[in-house]
Amino acid sequence: MKRMFTVIAMLGLTSFGLNLAAQQTASPQSQPDASQQQPVDSQSQSAQTFEGKVTKSGDKLVLQDASSQATYQLDDQDKAKEYKGQYVKVTATMDPNTNTLHVVDIAPTRSK
Numbered sequence: 001m002k003r004m005f006t007v008i009a010m011l012g013l014t015s016f017g018l019n020l021a022a023q024q025t026a027s028p029q030s031q032p033d034a035s036q037q038q039p040v041d042s043q044s045q046s047a048q049t050f051e052g053k054v055t056k057s058g059d060k061l062v063l064q065d066a067s068s069q070a071t072y073q074l075d076d077q078d079k080a081k082e083y084k085g086q087y088v089k090v091t092a093t094m095d096p097n098t099n100t101l102h103v104v105d106i107a108p109t110r111s112k
Contacts, residue, residue: 048093054084074090090106
């Protein structure tokens with residue numbers, strides 16, 4: 001009886017050791033460390049649509065959102081220049097840290 005208990009205990013400990021070793025081997029593959037993670041940038045985000053009026057704020061052109069009244073910086077001043085004072089639909093990715101729209105496309109909309 002004592003011998004059977006010893007054999008069962010040894011099998012249990014061996015199984016536990018193999019399971020622990022397998023987890024340690026799989027961990028680096030399943031969870032990359034910080035040096036392997038890619039930073040999230042505006043290019044990897046999906047584009048959104050914003051509607052509003054292109055206006056001047058200081059020496060920069062911005063989009064005054066028609067529905068939320070939020071103001072967004074426009075990164076492509078050359079594209080925006082064509083639509084100064086007009087209502088437009090802007091397709092862009094937004095950098096929430098700087099409230100900047102990274103313009104993909106600008107198209108005029110009807111006046112509001």
